[in-house]
Structure formats: structure tokens, C-alpha cells
Amino acid sequence: MAAVVSAAPLRRHRPIGRRLVHGLLIGVALGFLLLFLLLPLAAVFVEALRKGLGTYVAAIVHPEALAAIELTLLVAVIAVPLNTVFGVAAAWAMTHFDFRGKALLGALIDLPFSVSPVVSGLIYVLLFGAQGWFGPWLQAHDIKLIFAVPGLVLATIFVTLPFVARELIPLMQAQGSDEEEAARVLGASGWQIFFRVTLPNIRWALLYGVLLCNARAMGEFGAVSVVSGHIRGLTNTLPLHVEILYNDYNYAGAFAVASLLALLALVTLCLKTFLEWRYGSELAARAPRGH
């Protein structure tokens, strides 16, 4: 509010025409945001509660829904830590050392962002599916990756691979290696440097990256849809369960489950906004690289 008040004296001197233009621009922008962003979000909750709270709760505590929640959490619990470790390792290598092909490596880390989710799923089917490279061997050893949980995890890892690295690399680049070198000269070991100097400097950016990685891991649809095989109660994550309910014309159920995911999105947005507001300077310049 303070900003508005302080801007007022200036604004008074502006011609009426310009103030009209400002108002119009703000109106159009807000109108678009309302229509295109807020309304769909509202629709999720309204549709979810259309048939009453009883139906809503019933849809969520349904065994298949609970199984989907459990599987979604399981996938995230495996994929997110793996990509976090990867992101930290990649950022360490990319920002503290010079080596040939660094630019190429950076492009490769970004690659999953520009691959369609469906193709992300497809590549694992081609690798591990019945007709895939390792298909016969896997079958001979009675290991099922595709149309099973490991496939879901792999596809999710692929899709969410860049998130943590993309958050850390620009930050660590901006921070330079001075503090790490200072620690080295003072006699610190590699792990001491990482845990005592680097990690405290990147913790909020790391959390930010993990947050975005997790949101995508739990919400991914296209890639997991291709590798899941849609086995109810076994290989259905929450987004896939939404699709199944929706295709069964169980709209209230679909939207009830969807509202859980929408809540996850809202919580993610709130935490993300909080991190940006509270620790903005420790997150470095963030360029949007996709989700």
C-alpha cells in the first residue's frame, strides 16, 4: 500500500489519457489471468464438491485412490532424492571445474525439458518393453520394468531430471569458487568443504529446486501414462487415476482426486513465493526453463 500512496503525487500530474491507458492495460491483463488461470483452478474445487462433501470424501478414501496416493508418494520419494543428488553433483562439476564439452553437458542436462512427455515415456518402453533392447533379457529373468512401478520411477526421473541442477548451476556460478578455495587452503577436506561451506550457501536454492522437482514428479501425466499400463490399484499414480475416473464418467470422483493435486500445486506455489520473498537474493537469477 505504501508504494501506491507514494506513487500518487506523481500520478496526479499525469494526463487523464495516460491514466486511462494504465487502467485499461491492468484491466486486460487481470481479465486474462482471471479467465485463463484462476477460473480453471476454481472449477476444480467447484466440480469436486458439486455432489457434496460425502461423495468427495468417498472418492478420496476409495482403495484405488489411496493406492494411487501411495504410489505417487513412492515414485516421488525415489525420483526426487535421486535427481537432487544428481543436481548437486552436476552443479559441482559444472561450476568448479573447466573441462571440454561443458556446454554440451549443460545442453544435455536441459534436454528432458524439451522432450515431449509422451516421448519421454516412449523411450523407456523401447528400452525395457517386451520388444525393447533389454526386453528379452528382462523377460528371461522375470523382471518387469515397463507397465510396472520401476518404469514409472524411470520416466519420472527423466522428466524431472533438470530441476535441481538448473536451480543450482546459475547460483553456484554466480557465487564463484572463492569460498571453496579459501576452505581448501585452510585445510578442509572435500566433504568438509561441501557440507560446511557450499551447502549452507545453496540450501534455499536447493530447497527451491527440490520443491519444483517434487511438484512435477507428483503431477507428471504424459510420461507415466505411456509406461504405466493403467493397472488399477497397482500402476496408477494420482494423475492417472484422475484420467481413469474421468473416462468412467465419474466426474465428481475425478475432480475430487484432482483437487488433491491442485492443493499440492497451491502449496508448492505458496512455498515457492515465500522462498522468493524471504530468500530471493540467495536464489540467484532464475530463468524459467519449463516444468
Added chain:
Amino acid sequence: MTIAITHLSRRFAEFRALDDVSLSIAPGEFVALLGPSGSGKTTLLRILAGLDFPDSGELTQDGRDLLRVSARDRGVGLVFQHYALFRHMTVFENVAFGLRVRPRARRPSKAEIADRVDRLIKRVQLDGLAQRYPAQLSGGQRQRVALARALAIEPGLLLLDEPFGALDAQVRISLRRWLRHLHEELHLTTVFVTHDQEEALELADRVVVMNRGRIEQVGTPEEIYQQPATPFVFEFIGKSNKLPVRIQNGRLVAGDQRLDADGLDGAADAGAIAYVRPEHLALTPTPLESGWRATVRHIYLAGSIAHVELDVPSLGQSLEAELGGEEAQRRALQPGAAVTVQPRHLTVFPIDGKTGEPDPERRRVAHPRYGQAALARWR
């Protein structure tokens, strides 16, 4: 604990950061590495710290090969240019870091660490600031934290990278004096990098002037200023006039003057570059038999010294002279006044026939003789 640097070279792609550098540093010495940016001084410092490695050459400490010792084990105190303080740690934690990360066997007890850190914080005059974070300190205070942190590990060698570079003029001067006193107390072998000649000349026992990856000259501050060994040192340190001359039959030919001079015995005839400091130019308001005719273009008084800018038509260039302010007044030097200019002595670098560059190896200091008999007009 003598440190010997022998034939060090370091390249970054096409850029020669260090080119066959040799130097030895005696125990307790206070050495300045002085040079413009890109001269290789920081690279040399980083190699000493173990943060960079040469492509060739040796680095030993009392015969021990230092290049085989990692930065971690070298026991060198390094103060970074921008201090590189750990920003999430307090002053106390920063200073204690080097002791706390020691392997358990060599790590002092908690109480001992606290005691040592407290003493260091007092020594660098930061009492009462131990619980502050780097962001809450001034530039000068941060610099002293960095120094205390480096001293905490009881280094055998202290390295400082542009220690006063990021400070404003006032703080710089007081910190300089303080650092000099600290060195006198501790007698710790210290090497610091600077591009500021005043800093180097004031602080160091010995100055190493570097340019384009090579050492141009090593000497005491006085030697560096009074007897520059190369054209670069002449141009980089202090003020100097540069003029094209010729050596001909043991005489110095410059403009319309052919000067008999001591110090040119046996010098082969050649083109040469001569340097003369402004305070080594004598100005006389009356026309003399020898010396260049010149006109005062501009004169200004800075404190007790008068700076005089002269037009010298026969040289086709201007010269800068300095003399005492009183003397300038006595000689009634004013813009437009005609004067005779006589260099008291010049440093002459004959130009190498092959490279076309002035050759420091054949450097001569010429003392012109202005006796009547020795004067001669060239024309």
C-alpha cells in the same frame, strides 16, 4: 624456510600467464608482486597457494617439492582479493574454521580453539565483533577477519591478493601501516600482490615487478625507483620522459643536441630509447650553449613541487620537468617563458637490430658533460 621458484611457466590457452619465472624468497621477507593486470602476479600467488599449477618449472621450500603438496596440506595463509569470507559464519566461526576442520588427531580442543581465535580477533582489533556476520562488517573489518582467518592456521607463508584493492583511500593507508607493523611483530614470510606502486614501494622489503608473465626487475623499493632495469619499469613506476636518441661515437644524439656523456664507453652505434625522470631535468631561463631550447607550456604547483610542461621543438615532443616550487619562482618560470633544458642523467636502452625493441641487457646510464669543451652543435 626459503622458497625457491624456478623456471615456472603457466599458459591459459594462448595466453602466457607466467613465462619462465624464477625467484627466491628468504625467511621473514616481505615481498610485493607488482604489475598491471594480466602480468601474471596473481597466477604466481595462486601457484604459491596451491590453487593453480604451473605447466613447467619447480617450486620448492627448503628443498621440499611444494607442487606435490596440495593446497589443503600446504599450510599457507591466503587472503583473497574479495576476502572470500564464509558469509553464513560469524567472525568467530570464520577464524576458527581452519582449526575445526583439522583431522581429530591434530585438532586442538574446543577451549584451545576458542582461546586462539579470541587472541587473533584481538590482534586484528576486532574485539566485540566476534558474533557478527561478514555482511555486518565494513570493508576494512572484513579484510582483517580474512587476515585473522589466514593466520589462525599458523601458516609458514602468508599470501595476500590485492589486500587493499577493495578499500577506500583513507582505510587503505591506515591498514597499510598496520600490516607493516604486524609483519614487524610476526616476522612471517609474506608475499602480496598489488598493482599500486605506492603500496609496493611503501610496504615491501623487496619488490618484484612483473609484466606479461615475466619478471622485469627484482629489488629494494629504492633500487626499483632509482635504477629501473627495463623500459617497462621506467614507464610503470614513477613518472618519466621517453625520448628517441642515437648513440654515435660514444656520444648521445637527441634532437639538435650531440651530448658528450660518461657511461657510454664502448657502446656500439645504434638507435636507442632514453628515459629521464622529470626531477632529473634542469631548467635554466637563459640560453646556454648546450641543452634543448624549450618553451614553458604549462606550470602548476602541487605542494612544494612545481610541475612544468615543456614544448621542445627540436625533439618534436613535450617533456615534463619537476623542480622545487621556490626554485620555480626564483627562475620566474611562467607559461610562454623560454628555457634551456639539460638532462642530468638519462637511462639509455639501445634498440636491438633484430627485434627492433629496446634491449634491457645493453642498458646504460649516460651522464652528459656540459663543460664548454665538450659542447658541440650537431649542425
Added chain:
Amino acid sequence: MARRVLPGFGLSLGYTLAYLGLIVFLPLAALAVKASGIGMAGLWKTISAPPVLAALRLSFGAALLSAVINAAVGLLVAWVLVRYTFPGRRLVDALVDLPFALPTAVAGIALTALYAPNGWIGSWLAPFGIKVAFTSLGVLVAMIFVGFPFVVRTLQPVLEALDRDVEEAATSLGASRLQTFVRVLFPLLLPALLTGFALALARAVGEYGSVIFIAGNIPMKSEILPLVIVKQLEQFKYADAAAVGVVMLVLSFLLLLAISLLQRWSRRWAER
């Protein structure tokens, strides 16, 4: 460089390369090998089948159009968020990321509910004979939704860093507000705008979850390329699916290349 000062080079780079190799490189190689198995002729035959061609046209056409719309609206929204103060600005700013955070399947069914003939928006449009859900227009709406944040988020930092002096200089030289914007500001914003455009385009081309619910997926009419791949997979036509996947990937590569070229180009002005 013979020796490295900080530890962990071998470990971190080795882990990074091994991880990337297993997760990204190996599967993509499988895709390339599978697709090459059917040869150039086979590839062409698969791609030129009318439903595939129609899907290709729809995916790229709608994605291009959605990116154009997002570039225009994104520029407006970024401008309003950076330059004007109004109550609730922070909230609106946070809301811009919603399409990033909302799972695509949820966005898909929500948009369908809104734009279906009996939905909140659909019922308003129906009297005018405008059908959005279950047509190619629905595909466009979903693509606009998922690609929206890119342009705003690439433009915002550039707009914030923009020197007000430049505008004031233009004004003092007698330029009108519009002239100042078109001649002074727009050229400075263009690189970031193009980057955001390319990112939104890449995202829209590959989008699956939010589109398939609203599109109705009528072959030749509202069927997108990723869905073609899914259908081929369901019929166990793995080679065909791989072929279409490779075509998409190659086009994605070209977009990535364009983005990096654009970013290099945009740095001409960024680094003064």
C-alpha cells in the same frame, strides 16, 4: 589443465555422466535405433500417413499460434506486473506460475469442464456458435494455458533491469510514449520475448495431458502428435511410434538450437 584444486572432479563429473548416460542418453539411443530400423522410406511412409500428417500440422500450427498469443499477452502481463502498482499485485505475480505447478491432467479436465458446451465459459460461447471443447480450438486453449508463464517469466527480469534513463532520454528527445515503446523499449525486450516465445512453443508442441481431455481427439481434426504416438504404442506399432517420436525430437532439437542462438543473440545487448 593438469591438476585441479578443488576435490571431487572425478566423482561429480563421473556421477553426472553415468546418470545422464543411463537416464537420458541410452533411452534416446534406443529411440534412434528403433526408428532407423524402418529406414528412410519407412519413416517417410509413417510420417506421411494422413492422420499423422494432420496431427503434425495441428500440433505445430496450434503450438505456433498459442506461442504468438502468449508472447503478446505475456508482454502485457509482464509490463503490468513490473511497471504498475495495484492491490494484489504479488498475488497475481504468484498466480502466473500456476500452469507450471498444476498437474497437466488436472488442467485438462478443468479446462474441459469450463469450455464444454454446458460449462461456465462454454455455455456463454455456445449461443454464438463457438465450440471450444472437443475441437482444435480446445487444443489451442490448452496450449495457451500450459505455455503462458514462459514469456512473462523471461521478460520480467529484463524489464526490471531496464534502465529508466533510456526512456527518459527518448522522452526528452521528443518521442511520444508509443514511439518510445516501439523504437526504444521493444528492441531491448525482443531477445527475451523471442526466448520466451520459443520456450512456450516447445512446451506446447510436446504437451499431452492438458490437451487430450479438451481436444476430443477426433482423428484428422483434433488429434495431436503425442496422442498419435500413444495410439501407435497401444497397437504395438513400436517402430512407427519411434519414428514419430524421432520426428518430434528432431524438431525439439531444432527449437533448442534456435533458443540457444536466440540467447546468444540477445546477449549482444545484455552485456554492455
